[in-house]
Amino acid sequence: GKEIVIANAIIAILTIGGQQLFSFFTFSCPCHVGQNLIYGLAFLGVPALILLVVGYALNNQTWRLVTGKRSPLEEETPPNRLLQCKLICFVLCSITGRALVAPVTWLAVTLINGSYYICAMSEYVSVHYYGANPNVTASEHRRILAAFPCSQLVPPELTRARDEVILLLRYQSQVAGWLLIAVVVITVFLSYCLASCFSPLSFLHFRYWNSYVRNEQELFDEATDQHSRLYAMQHVKKFFGFIPGSENVKEIRIPSLREWQAISGLAFLKQVDEEHYDYSLLHDWALKESVNGKYLRTDEDP
Numbered sequence: 001g002k003e004i005v006i007a008n009a010i011i012a013i014l015t016i017g018g019q020q021l022f023s024f025f026t027f028s029c030p031c032h033v034g035q036n037l038i039y040g041l042a043f044l045g046v047p048a049l050i051l052l053v054v055g056y057a058l059n060n061q062t063w064r065l066v067t068g069k070r071s072p073l074e075e076e077t078p079p080n081r082l083l084q085c086k087l088i089c090f091v092l093c094s095i096t097g098r099a100l101v102a103p104v105t106w107l108a109v110t111l112i113n114g115s116y117y118i119c120a121m122s123e124y125v126s127v128h129y130y131g132a133n134p135n136v137t138a139s140e141h142r143r144i145l146a147a148f149p150c151s152q153l154v155p156p157e158l159t160r161a162r163d164e165v166i167l168l169l170r171y172q173s174q175v176a177g178w179l180l181i182a183v184v185v186i187t188v189f190l191s192y193c194l195a196s197c198f199s200p201l202s203f204l205h206f207r208y209w210n211s212y213v214r215n216e217q218e219l220f221d222e223a224t225d226q227h228s229r230l231y232a233m234q235h236v237k238k239f240f241g242f243i244p245g246s247e248n249v250k251e252i253r254i255p256s257l258r259e260w261q262a263i264s265g266l267a268f269l270k271q272v273d274e275e276h277y278d279y280s281l282l283h284d285w286a287l288k289e290s291v292n293g294k295y296l297r298t299d300e301d302p
Contacts, residue, residue, distance in 0.1 A: 040120025
């Protein structure tokens with residue numbers, strides 16, 4: 001839908017801006033044999049890998065897939081393994097498609113910029129630089145080429161050769177970047193075409209389904225927030241003796257030292273029975289303890 005396109009566009013723009021700032025403040029080619037390739041590939045690949053992992057982590061569908069279980073309504077009928085596999089593959093492709101937006105943008109922008117690729121591949125260019133001694137060894141040849149990304153390390157007689165190498169590598173890098181963009185655009189277009197062809201829904205029915213899912217999620221989130229607030233309010237009221245936000249509070253409860261200790265500390269989600277959990281220490285205390293203790297009226301002098 002439009003929301004997905006807008007979200008992907010925002011992610012791409014933020015990635016482009018981040019890449020430019022990242023390159024400006026952190027990238028400095030070592031211009032040394034054996035280090036250029038590692039340094040350049042690290043700046044190309046590691047941020048892309050991190051963005052990919054973050055893309056997976058920030059997608060709610062990932063956690064639905066990881067934590068999801070079969071519905072009790074489905075346990076009455078034998079599972080359709082083929083349908084389950086298709087559903088899992090579809091969800092994985094959807095999650096991966098969303099997660100790839102940022103890393104692919106990073107790689108494409110980085111390749112079009114060319115600096116990382118030039119640093120990584122400079123020592124492997126098979127060209128004969130001008131004014132060089134033909135008797136120079138292969139290792140010396142690589143050492144000289146490895147210094148080309150750093151203009152201050154190149155002697156004046158090799159300036160023309162350096163410019164030639166830099167232009168060649170920038171050309172290769174930018175061609176690779178545009179090819180990556182073309183492959184991604186064509187793949188996305190074909191994926192949408194195939195999804196539309198094999199979809200059992202008509203065009204308008206599919207739009208209605210998207211609208212329904214979006215509205216259901218929004219309403220569910222609102223109900224979740226309100227339900228959890230009201231539920232937590234009952235436990236807070238039991239501990240302090242009044243409802244938060246009340247204007248006319250007649251009395252308050254004074255928790256004991258043991259009760260303060262009971263709700264303090266660290267705790268994991270606690271399973272009470274097969275169907276219910278205690279969400280916090282205060283929740284656990286409120287369900288176990290009876291309402292008693294010391295109360296203080298607020299409309300009387302202490």
